[in-house]
Amino acid sequence: MFSTDQFPSHPVRPPLPSWHTASAQGPRSVNADAVAAFARAGQDIVFALADGVGDAAGAAHAARVAASTAARTPAAEGPVAAVVAAQRAVRDLPGGGDCVLVVAIPFSDGLGFRIAWLGDARAYSWTPGALVQLTTDQTLAQYFRDHGEVPAPHMEHVVTASVRTAEASEIGTAEVHSGGLLLTSDGVHKTLTAETMLEALTEPDHAAALLVETAITSGGSDNATAIVVAPSGAPANLSTVKLAAA
Numbered sequence: 305m306f307s308t309d310q311f312p313s314h315p316v317r318p319p320l321p322s323w324h325t326a327s328a329q330g331p332r333s334v335n336a337d338a339v340a341a342f343a344r345a346g347q348d349i350v351f352a353l354a355d356g357v358g359d360a361a362g363a364a365h366a367a368r369v370a371a372s373t374a375a376r377t378p379a380a381e382g383p384v385a386a387v388v389a390a391q392r393a394v395r396d397l398p399g400g401g402d403c404v405l406v407v408a409i410p411f412s413d414g415l416g417f418r419i420a421w422l423g424d425a426r427a428y429s430w431t432p433g434a435l436v437q438l439t440t441d442q443t444l445a446q447y448f449r450d451h452g453e454v455p456a457p458h459m460e461h462v463v464t465a466s467v468r469t470a471e472a473s474e475i476g477t478a479e480v481h482s483g484g485l486l487l488t489s490d491g492v493h494k495t496l497t498a499e500t501m502l503e504a505l506t507e508p509d510h511a512a513a514l515l516v517e518t519a520i521t522s523g524g525s526d527n528a529t530a531i532v533v534a535p536s537g538a539p540a541n542l543s544t545v546k547l548a549a550a
């Protein structure tokens with residue numbers, strides 16, 4: 305007979321979720337969006353999406369550095385630590401390039417995500433038939449709405465917090481304990497309606513590419529990028545798609 309004390313049980317880590325990304329330059333001169341996902345051995349995966357502020361090489365470089373640095377932060381440290389690490393890396397860059405950023409890390413049981421963000425990159429929770437925005441845009445437009453005023457259209461694109469400039473207290477946080485995950489740059493969510501986005505998610509294996517392609521072909525004037533993570537229990541699959549510039 306063997307005593308169970310001789311073989312202590314350890315929690316079984318859920319498998320990595322199924323996820324897909326897609327990105328398109330659109331009519332801009334550069335694609336200043338960036339995505340990254342990284343899982344250290346024995347740890348949960350970290351998802352990051354960054355959107356450069358402006359349409360220049362420096363903005364694109366800042367976004368790539370922010371997304372890569374955030375994704376390579378140990379998941380156990382949490383999404384706020386990932387944003388802070390990205391901030392240090394961007395501030396060390398010469399030239400003043402800047403970006404916004406959203407980071408998501410699954411809970412260890414595989415049910416839901418911890419999220420942190422700066423700016424107007426968004427995170428949504430989704431299930432078949434439901435799409436719920438988890439982040440709040442840090443923009444001048446949202447500031448006016450919060451104070452009961454109607455913003456001018458251009459205010460939607462003026463961020464009040466960014467990776468290079470924000471204080472630690474400005475990092476937004478959220479949690480969700482069920483459903484899949486959608487991360488988007490504003491070229492997706494400020495071009496498409498929630499109904500159109502939800503319709504694309506009915507085909508989760510192709511949803512990232514469909515969201516990006518629809519945003520560009522619908523007249524979007526910005527880069528468009530999406531990460532779609534399937535709800536827990538979906539078959540493992542992953543892909544990255546780069547669409548041709550319009």
